[in-house]
Amino acid sequence: MTVTATAGRARTGMAGRLAAAAQAVDAPGIVIAVSRRGHRTVHCGGAAPPPLVPRDQQRYEIGSASKTFAGLLLAELVRTGRLSYDDIAADQLAAGHPATAPRERSRNRDRDRDRNTATLRHLITHTAGLPSLPADFYPQAVRRWSTDPYRGYPAERVVAAFLRHRPRHRPGTRWHYSNFGASVLGHALAAATGTPWEELLGHHVLGPLGLTGTRLHPETPGAGAPADAPRTDACGHRPDGVTPVPGLAMGGFQPAGAVRATPGDLLTYLEAHLDPSGAPPAGTSLADALHAVRRPLLRRGQGHRHTHTLTWFQHPTPQGPLYFHAGATTGQQAFIGFRPDTRTAVAAVCTRRVRLLRDTFIATAYALLSDID
Incomplete structure (x- = not known):
């Protein structure tokens, strides 16, 4: 798999599209990562100065998008009987x-x-x-x-x-x-x-998919570590984009929203959904579960326009279905989604919680996934 990285400057092709998308979102930090037909492109940007640990190597709170992990775990436990x-x-x-x-x-x-x-x-x-x-x-x-x-x-x-x-x-x-x-x-x-729960998810999902940069708890300084040691968890912010928010501990709601992951891990996770038979490691037993969570289960809303699988929101496109889920915590937002027809996955994260009526983040990430052909 090849990787292209950009950092705050527009380039041609996919890199330029990601840079333009990031500029449409007002956030202290933003990472947009795309996998298309086996090629990854990652753009890092935002209004805040670059952190000591590069943005694309930090872990981000993905909030409700964590539910897709819970659904995949359920599908795997059902598969095993x-x-x-x-x-x-x-x-x-x-x-x-x-x-x-x-x-x-x-x-x-x-x-x-x-x-x-x-x-x-x-x-x-x-x-x-x-x-x-x-x-x-x-x-x-x-x-x-x-x-x-x-x-x-x-x-x-x-x-x-x-x-x-x-x-x-x-x-x-x-x-x-x-x-x-x-x-x-x-x-x-x-x-x-x-x-x-943490052991169950790690054994059946995180481990088999090789998601080594994914955790369920905010980081805590190691014994003897200096107070100014670089953070590997991204720092979220209030809606003003300035006031920092501490890492979110989910208490008894871990299965609903505790996952924090690097953009690279999120792409790996989505790529497994795009090609279950090739999910790392090759031939993993998760292949059947990855297929299961793509099957439509219910429709709702006026005219039954909204389709849901076990874990994903599913929308139609002329070429085939688009799968996605978004999430937000007290100081961060995330969007993850994939389209099997174009072999495209998008993982986008930002370090600002924006209220619904002012939010351009989700719409921007969704449009990117929808428009890539």
């Missing part, structure tokens, strides 16, 4: 999750079990009848909403909130985007396999 998409999450959690106390398990068994019929498939496809976040999440998070809202809500509380929740709609009948549901999925997989 350890789980079924139709397994009821509450059964896995009540039977095996260490965070669920016996008294809580007994209380939930005695209640109306119809409220706990959400399956693993419902959770990953946002059809489990759950809100975006648990109701009791907000009181503890509001005072640190813009900096660190998740740290104080551990896995035990996520599981307990799910087991006592009464959905307003029967699972499978309504679509509602839910960080709560994706997080419950992760804890159900951990409970069913008896393996902590």
Whole structure:
């Protein structure tokens, strides 16, 4: 695979297109990486001075795009026969999750079990009848909403909130985007396999794909490391583009949004989806799971215009489907997507959280993936 790198200056061809796209986004730091037919092009830019560690070698918080990793893990565990998409999450959690106390398990068994019929498939496809976040999440998070809202809500509380929740709609009948549901999925997989989430994801997804630059926690200075040692985690910023934001710890919501990765790892991840049979290492068992997460599962919206796979948003193009997912944390944003018909993947990250009505980042990255032929 060949690689072309640019840094803040326009060039011809793909490099020039990436430079123009980066200039359309107002952010302290931005990296746009494209893989097209086996050739990678990476552009680094932004308003802030270049950091000590080059931008394309730093790890970025990808927020909700982490859910694609959770869905791929689920597909792989189903392929191996350890789980079924139709397994009821509450059964896995009540039977095996260490965070669920016996008294809580007994209380939930005695209640109306119809409220706990959400399956693993419902959770990953946002059809489990759950809100975006648990109701009791907000009181503890509001005072640190813009900096660190998740740290104080551990896995035990996520599981307990799910087991006592009464959905307003029967699972499978309504679509509602839910960080709560994706997080419950992760804890159900951990409970069913008896393996902590981080270890489970590392063993079945990160390791087989060779994603050595991907982590689930903010970096902490090593023992004896100087305070001014270069950061390998990118520093995010508030909407003003100036105020730095500490690295985000996701607490019990790791499966929904904790992945932080280098642009190179994100391209490797997307390239595996483009060519599952050639995913590193060659012949990995993940090939079947990578094919599975590309299959359409549901349609929603007016005229059923929105199509979803197990993990990806899917949009049509004249040549074939386009797959993508975006994410945002308190100080960063990310877009990842791929198009099998053009053998193109785009991974874009920036170090500023921009409010929806002012955001050009997602639209710019999406347009780039859509327009490359």
